[in-house]
Amino acid sequence: MNAAPETPSFRQHVDDVLPRLACPPVRKYGVLTRIVGLTIEAKGITATVGAICRIMKPEREAVAESDPRAAYVDAQVVGFQGDTIYLMPLWEATGLQAGARVFLLSETDSAGVGEALLGRVVDALGTPLDGLSEIECHESRGLQGETTNPMQREPITKVLDVGVKAINALLTAGCGQRLGLIAGSGVGKSVLLGMLTKFTSADVVVIGLIGERGREVKEFIEQILGVEGMQHAVVVAAPADNAPLLRLRATELAHLYAEYFRARGKDVLLLVDSLTRVAHAQREIGLAIGEPPTSKGYPPSVFSLLPNLIERTGTGKRGEGTVTALYTLLAEGDDLNDPIVDLARASLDGQVVLSRALADAAHYPAIDLAGSISRLMPTLADSDDLDQANTFRRLWTLYQQNLDLIQVGAYEMGTNPDLDRAIALRGRMEAFLRQPMDELSTFEESISGMRECLHV
Numbered sequence: 001m002n003a004a005p006e007t008p009s010f011r012q013h014v015d016d017v018l019p020r021l022a023c024p025p026v027r028k029y030g031v032l033t034r035i036v037g038l039t040i041e042a043k044g045i046t047a048t049v050g051a052i053c054r055i056m057k058p059e060r061e062a063v064a065e066s067d068p069r070a071a072y073v074d075a076q077v078v079g080f081q082g083d084t085i086y087l088m089p090l091w092e093a094t095g096l097q098a099g100a101r102v103f104l105l106s107e108t109d110s111a112g113v114g115e116a117l118l119g120r121v122v123d124a125l126g127t128p129l130d131g132l133s134e135i136e137c138h139e140s141r142g143l144q145g146e147t148t149n150p151m152q153r154e155p156i157t158k159v160l161d162v163g164v165k166a167i168n169a170l171l172t173a174g175c176g177q178r179l180g181l182i183a184g185s186g187v188g189k190s191v192l193l194g195m196l197t198k199f200t201s202a203d204v205v206v207i208g209l210i211g212e213r214g215r216e217v218k219e220f221i222e223q224i225l226g227v228e229g230m231q232h233a234v235v236v237a238a239p240a241d242n243a244p245l246l247r248l249r250a251t252e253l254a255h256l257y258a259e260y261f262r263a264r265g266k267d268v269l270l271l272v273d274s275l276t277r278v279a280h281a282q283r284e285i286g287l288a289i290g291e292p293p294t295s296k297g298y299p300p301s302v303f304s305l306l307p308n309l310i311e312r313t314g315t316g317k318r319g320e321g322t323v324t325a326l327y328t329l330l331a332e333g334d335d336l337n338d339p340i341v342d343l344a345r346a347s348l349d350g351q352v353v354l355s356r357a358l359a360d361a362a363h364y365p366a367i368d369l370a371g372s373i374s375r376l377m378p379t380l381a382d383s384d385d386l387d388q389a390n391t392f393r394r395l396w397t398l399y400q401q402n403l404d405l406i407q408v409g410a411y412e413m414g415t416n417p418d419l420d421r422a423i424a425l426r427g428r429m430e431a432f433l434r435q436p437m438d439e440l441s442t443f444e445e446s447i448s449g450m451r452e453c454l455h456v
Contacts, residue, residue, distance in 0.1 A: 112137025163199020208254030211277025
């Protein structure tokens with residue numbers, strides 16, 4: 001007797017039940033074994049340096065979607081020894097305990113990029129800070145960027161108009177140049193940075209506010225950039241209270257955004273405030289994982305990190321745009337021989353030094369011409385303009401060097417013809433170098449003003 005044929009209702013029942021009987025995919029995990037300071041140790045899981053892991057807080061997995069930071073801590077692999085991997089948290093590691101499960105999220109750290117970033121303020125993770133909608137980025141790239149063959153880079157041939165007279169005329173910068181803004185505390189660094197941001201002729205401005213005071217983020221956006229300036233700008237903020245990994249990630253994120261717009265043919269101005277705080281973040285990370293301290297406590301990784309960041313900027317390949325980078329450097333105690341300042345000077349294409357003496361005299365921007373230089377100005381400026389700029393710098397520096405003699409009346413006119421001329425032109429030169437923060441001076445106006453200053 002033949003078996004009764006399967007009915008359609010039975011087949012449907014089997015099709016419905018089988019998926020529920022399937023075993024879920026196996027998810028490998030390790031366990032947390034130790035936390036010392038900023039360093040987290042885990043075993044039972046293999047991950048490469050730079051990988052992102054997730055550490056679950058006990059009995060809190062159910063709230064992961066509603067309140068992520070209450071349920072887990074994301075961390076990045078920063079080293080390993082034997083079967084132990086070393087991680088550092090991306091935020092506060094409170095609530096963790098020995099035996100917590102550690103999952104591998106991704107082998108590399110990446111971020112979304114796209115035109116939708118323009119006009120937005122994000123944190124180190126790319127999350128909006130401006131209270132607006134989520135940013136829709138349809139492309140993802142690795143944070144480390146791609147190495148550019150130096151032989152494929154285009155030469156720097158185009159002048160970048162920054163809107164500041166002293167820089168345009170006397171420290172001419174080019175599209176793709178890397179400059180340092182060296183200053184002590186309270187000498188007008190933020191004001192000058194704001195002027196460069198607001199007046200620049202660049203197509204896109206990427207601003208990295210790294211390790212600075214949290215209140216400065218909103219002030220910078222509202223008081224300096226304004227609505228018009230934000231339309232072509234991206235701000236990445238990682239204030240001082242962020243974990244060192246987040247401060248470092250924000251720096252890499254700002255460079256990634258700049259690289260993205262450069263690849264699309266844009267002239268980009270990248271402002272990082274400050275490179276010194278980036279070095280401090282890397283110092284915290286390096287010392288936490290056992291690197292030996294060197295000069296001023298900085299581990300060797302700091303002295304490889306900064307040149308790598310700087311080399312990501314500059315000109316691109318044929319058909320691409322440029323990234324003009326301006327890094328602020330804090331000269332602690334007005335020490336221009338600080339190891340980070342010294343390293344940056346050797347890696348950059350010039351520097352703008354701010355003088356405390358000028359700032360104390362209410363001379364803004366307080367640019368010290370004697371200590372400032374643009375290494376590309378001889379190739380960018382017209383030969384006649386270059387001669388005029390060198391004359392201006394020589395006379396201004398000569399006057400500053402003999403200021404004490406002049407003030408006490410010890411100098412006799414006629415002793416030095418160049419100094420006599422410097423004294424006669426001092427008022428005109430000082431007026432030229434001063435510039436209110438809301439006053440724009442185009443490149444052509446800057447050159448014209450310098451020439452008029454020297455020809456009485």
